Amino acid sequence: MTSTAATETHLIRGASLLGGEPTDLLLADGRIAAVGDAAAADERAQQATVVDADGLIALPGMVDLHTHLREPGREDAETVETGTRAAALGGFTAVHAMANSNPVADTAGVVEQVWSLGRRSGWVDVRPVGAVTVGLAGERLSELGAMAESRAAVRVFSDDGICVHDPVLMRRALEYVKSFDGVVAQHAQEPRLTEGAQMNEGTVSAVLGLPGWPAVAEESIIARDVLLAEHVDSRLHVCHVSTAGSVDIIRWAKSRGINVTAEVTPHHLLLTDEKARTYNPVYKVNPPLRREKDVMALREALADGTIDIIGTDHAPHPTEAKECEWAQAAMGMTGLETALSVVQHTMIETGMMTWADFARVTSTTPAEIGLVADQGRPLAVGEPANITLVDADARWTVDPEAMATMGRNSPFSGLELPGRVRATFFHGTATVLDGELNTPRTAGEWA
Amino acid sequence: MKHLLSTYDLGREDAVRILDVAEEMATVGTREIKKLPALRGRTVATLFFEDSTRTRISFEAAAKRLSADVINFAAKGSSVSKGESLKDTAQTLEAIGAEAVVIRHGASGAAARLAETDWISSAVVNAGDGTHEHPTQALLDAFTLRQHWARVKGVDPLGTGLDGMSVVIVGDVLHSRVARSNLWLLKTLGADVTFVAPPTLLPIGADAWPCTINYDLDDALAAGPDAVMMLRVQAERMNAAYFPSTAEYSRRWGFDDARLAMLDARGLDDTIILHPGPMNRGLEISAGAADSPRAVVLQQVSNGVAVRMAVLYLLLSGDH
Structure with missing residues (x-):
């Protein structure tokens, strides 16, 4: 490799690790080379680019287990390049690309294509998710083993967007992925109970006259699936x-x-289903926005560990897919560039979680679930330099037009939120600096 | 008032004003020359994505009696069936010169989308959106109810509401925009509303509505309501397990001859029967009930023109 391919050395001065005392970090050769006083004292610090992190919080790079990058097939909505730029700006160093592309990511060929597009872009790790069933049709298993053994090394399998509703097929999938320690990520939605469903079924849908998506359609599938997972001793x-x-x-x-x-x-x-009163389809999503009571229960569950992780379900759509009647509109919202701020606003500013908890639910645990070996690691010497620097005191107003994602369908448009990502380091490469995209990891650095 | 999208957001003052203006408009319909120059030179477009000849011609008659020009746009056989968006269709109509758009659409919220986006600047009248609302139907029902109530009370209807009146609405509330619009408007005007329906045809969440819910029609009728409104049962509900059979529906929730006789036997002489039409005779209403002196179905139709004249006048004349 030429010297230009070598990762730059960075000396991060005065970052608060997980919200603790200010500390220096030296990043060299893609790893955390030194921490604390040893960082500036290290001889490599002489040539390092200094990053002033005074007042910033250092977090392990965020890992999203649930991202729709739309490529291949819907490059009018998002590409691997644009989606991963958005991810880096949002503080992520890895995303899992959902399988509902066109063609569906149900073969080794498609997952390797997505994986290599991710490598070529170089903004984050792109970990393809494999479809559980061929064409997401819910009829027969995809070649899960081939995807697991491909260069993409798929470990997360999901028909997301569609529920694996056949109980026998779900059982077989749960059993089969045990042979390579995979996990089935279920989109829990009983199909018959949600035919034509447009929003949460409750007092708001009753007034709006929109067909309801009842909570029981999610809960009944989850109840079935946890019992199946227990029965076959697998991971769900x-x-x-x-x-x-x-x-x-x-x-x-x-x-x-x-x-x-x-x-x-x-x-x-x-957000709650009250937003649907506007009939603005930017609030149309699957599963739908629920009641205040559900929002509060979800926050409690995330704080107490019942819910393990944040997944953005980043779902960009072209303008025309939302510029129409509610019933005709596509479901989904963008989320990569607002995730940190919304979680800070709902969980940290409410006192329910610390920044250390934030690191657990946005990095450590999602990396563990997805078996992403070099992500979600502690901020310690010798670990891969996947780091996000956050200005937690900043406040900003969400403007979808200013985002890196091609999707303009942010439900947070116009909302003032706390927290801005100032820098993202991906295996030592500063993908984001001063809150702007900096440089991707180049091909040589993957070696 | 810039648009008329729902009765949920309609205050009592505005509602009474529309009904009062409609009283004046109704007198136009009794003249030899049934026409006012009020909207001469103005253009009203009817934009119908669903077939509804009755509602469309009612709006057309209303606009024409006010001397407005009318453009009728029916979605079937048009560019909409070739995939044109609501936005493009509405912008096209406005480019042709429409100043008010009367929209009927199968999607709940379609009228609100036209009104609340920057797609067009015309006044928007909701002529029925999905299973959400049908505000002019509720206004014509309220107008019909108010005339009856004033007659019973021996007062002038002008300026009054429906205070103290009890109205029973029977049938497929779940899929009915008429039921929703009537609930909010009749409550705003002071009436007591009871919904009678099979539990399968009431929306989850209706328990939070400001009305009484009763599964038993005979029980609701025994309370002596001042008016009974029968909702149309759509053919497609019959195959979707909402009720076992049309015969069973009719026995339990139809206004049949026995129930008509029951009103007579109880001496409830002032109880009227409404239906938004078109009626399924023999299903939700018997021929005997539909043709009885209690039925005010044709008055509802006539009043519909007066109410729609009032709405178009108030939205387009700028006098509000």
Whole structure:
């Protein structure tokens, strides 16, 4: 490799590790080379680019287990390049690309394509998710083993967007992925109970005359799946938990020792179905925004560990997919560039979580669930230099037009939120500096 | 008032004003020359994405009696069936010169989207959106109820509401924009509303509504309501397990001859029967009930023109 391919050395001065006392960090050769007084004293610090992190919090790079990058097939909505730029700006160093692309990521060929697009972009680790069933059709298993053994080394499998509703197929998937320590990430939605569903079924849908998506359609599938996971002794992950009842079921399952993990989206921690009263489809999402009571239960569950992680469910759509009637509109919201701020606003500013907890739910645990070996690691000497520097005191007003994602469908548009990502280091490369995109990791650095 | 999108957001003062203006408009319909020059030179577009000849011609008659020009746009056989968006269709109509858009659409909230986006600047009248609202139907029902109530009380309807009146609304509340619009408007005007329906045809969340819910029609009728409104049962509900059979529906929730006789036997002479039409005779209402002196179905239709004249006049004349 030429010298230009070598990762730059950075000396981060005065960053508060996970919100603790200010400390220096020396990043060299893609790793954390020194911490504390040893950082500036290290001879490599002489040539280092100094990053003034006074007043900034250092966090392990965020890992998203639930991202829609849309490529291949919907490059009008997002590409791996634009989606991963958004991810880096949002503080992420790894994203899991959901399988509902076109073609569906249900073969080794497609997951390797997505994986190599991610490498070429170089903004974050792109970990493809494999489809559980061929074409997301819910009829027969995809070649899960081939995807696991491919260069993409898939470990997370999901038909996200569609529920694996056939109980026998779900059982087989849970059993089969045990052979390579995979996990099935279920989109819990009973299909018959949600035919034509447009929003949460309750007092608001009754007034608006929009067909309801009842909580029971999510809860009944989760109840079934945790029992299946127990029966076949496998690992289950529940995507985007949205109801208080789901929290109760997962809490019960965990108390029974069932190997289940769960995720919540930032939007389900903040917004309620009251937003649908505007009929503005920017608030249309699947699962739908729920009641205040559900929002509060989800926050409690994230704080007490019943819900393990934040997953953004970043779902960009072209303008015309939202510039229409509610019923015709596509479901989904962007989330990569607002996740940190929404979680800070809902969980940290409310006193429910610390920055150390934040690191657990946005980095450590999602990396563990996805078996991403060099992500979600402690901020300690010798660890990969995947680091996010955050100005927690900053406040900003969300402007979808200013985002790196191609999607303009942010439900937080116009909202003032706390917390800005100032820098992101991805294996030592400063993908973001001074709050702006800096440089991607180049091909040579992957070696 | 810039738009008329729902009765949920309509205050009592505005509602009474619309009904009062409609009283004046109704007298136009009794003249030899049934026309006012009020909206001469103004253009009203009817934008119908669902077939509804009755509602469309009622709006058309209302606009024409006010001397407005009317453009009728029916979605079937138009560019909409070729994939044109609501935004493009509405902008096209406005470019042709529409100043008010009367929209009927199968999607709940379609009228609100037109009104609350920057797509067009015209006044928007909701002529029925999905299973959400149908505000002019509720206004014409309230107008019909108010005339009856004033007659019973021996007072002038002008300026009055429906205070103390009890109204029973029967049928498929779940899918009915008429039921929703009537609930909010009749409550605003002071009436007591009871919904009678099979539990399958009441929305989850209706327990929070300001009305009484009763599954038993006979029980609701025994309370002696001042008016009974029968809702149309749509054919497609019959195959979706909302009720076992049309015969069972009719026996339990239809206004049949036995129930008509029951009103007579109880001496409830002032109880009227409404129906938004078109009626399924023999299903939700018997021929005997539909043709009885209690039925005010045709008055509702006539009043619909007067109410829609009032709405168009108030939105377009700028006099509010």
